Amino acid sequence: MPTPSLARACRLTLVVLAVLVTAAAMAAPVKFFVSGYVQGRISDRIGDQGTPANSYFDIKRASIYMRASVNEHVTGVLFVSGTPNARIEHAYAEYADKPYSARLGLAPVPFGYEAPISSSGLLTLERSQIITDLFIVPGVLLLDRGLYGFYMPGEGFNASLGIVNGTPVNDLTVPEKSGKVIVARLGHSISGGQIGASIYDGRREETVGNAAVIADATILGLDLQMKRGPWTILSELVDGEDNNIDKWGGYVTVGYRREGSPSQPYLRLDYEDQNENAGNDVFRRATVGYHYYLTPTSKLTAEYEAIDAKPGFSPAQPEGRITGQYQIIY
Numbered sequence: 001m002p003t004p005s006l007a008r009a010c011r012l013t014l015v016v017l018a019v020l021v022t023a024a025a026m027a028a029p030v031k032f033f034v035s036g037y038v039q040g041r042i043s044d045r046i047g048d049q050g051t052p053a054n055s056y057f058d059i060k061r062a063s064i065y066m067r068a069s070v071n072e073h074v075t076g077v078l079f080v081s082g083t084p085n086a087r088i089e090h091a092y093a094e095y096a097d098k099p100y101s102a103r104l105g106l107a108p109v110p111f112g113y114e115a116p117i118s119s120s121g122l123l124t125l126e127r128s129q130i131i132t133d134l135f136i137v138p139g140v141l142l143l144d145r146g147l148y149g150f151y152m153p154g155e156g157f158n159a160s161l162g163i164v165n166g167t168p169v170n171d172l173t174v175p176e177k178s179g180k181v182i183v184a185r186l187g188h189s190i191s192g193g194q195i196g197a198s199i200y201d202g203r204r205e206e207t208v209g210n211a212a213v214i215a216d217a218t219i220l221g222l223d224l225q226m227k228r229g230p231w232t233i234l235s236e237l238v239d240g241e242d243n244n245i246d247k248w249g250g251y252v253t254v255g256y257r258r259e260g261s262p263s264q265p266y267l268r269l270d271y272e273d274q275n276e277n278a279g280n281d282v283f284r285r286a287t288v289g290y291h292y293y294l295t296p297t298s299k300l301t302a303e304y305e306a307i308d309a310k311p312g313f314s315p316a317q318p319e320g321r322i323t324g325q326y327q328i329i330y
């Protein structure tokens with residue numbers, strides 16, 4: 001938790017940034033950009049083990065992205081998700097002077113590869129189980145309110161840092177935001193991509209029923225992001241202690257798409273040990289999928305997941321899942 005002097009410095013920084021952004025906005029014309037995406041999905045579970053209804057149609061996600069640029073340096077971003085309930089997921093002001101930039105507000109946390117990326121940009125239909133368990137199950141911690149700084153030169157080392165509340169994006173009822181989290185990633189470019197190391201460390205909060213739950217969390221991660229010719233290779237290894245429970249896991253995803261081809265098959269293997277100090281709670285999954293691009297911004301996807309979740313893993317999982325999806329980015 002920050003000391004009083006650090007807390008005052010953070011508040012002063014926020015006020016100064018807000019004044020600068022407002023002054024710039026009043027002095028220049030604003031350019032607007034609107035985009036978004038919709039994902040329609042049909043899914044069928046195989047070998048149900050206490051999970052919800054087997055087959056269903058769904059609008060999995062429907063989102064709209066709005067960006068207002070005052071000039072090349074000052075930008076405001078608003079991202080609204082319409083499913084399952086309408087909520088604001090990004091709402092921040094950004095000042096950029098390449099290769100540096102700073103954000104103030106609600107934004108993705110810079111941890112690894114899968115946590116900060118939009119679901120429309122994932123190669124698979126959903127994130128890996130270890131990222132889901134650590135950053136989504138507690139209440140979508142992969143989006144948070146705070147102050148962020150970035151150094152992105154394009155080549156060599158890059159760095160991202162955030163000081164955030166440690167509260168879920170959809171949790172506005174925590175009575176005392178005593179939790180503060182440091183989240184950071186240090187990356188380095190390699191041929192065709194980059195490697196990185198991340199940390200999420202501090203005291204997070206969430207509301208369970210009418211009670212505020214405060215938990216210490218320390219999560220470490222290594223990631224690889226690479227594109228070589230038609231091949232895309234993505235991988236993360238994550239080890240975390242959250243609320244005194246040790247978890248670890250990771251994934252490897254490989255995709256293949258030749259230049260100009262509408263077809264992209266992919267394969268992912270992911271693993272999670274949900275509690276290293278308990279037994280019979282391991283999750284293993286092999287995912288095979290195929291994207292067919294109708295246009296550069298729309299695609300059809302068919303995906304099959306073979307799941308091996310031990311009886312102690314929570315929540316209960318089916319033995320497999322077949323999913324079809326249509327996605328359009330507008």
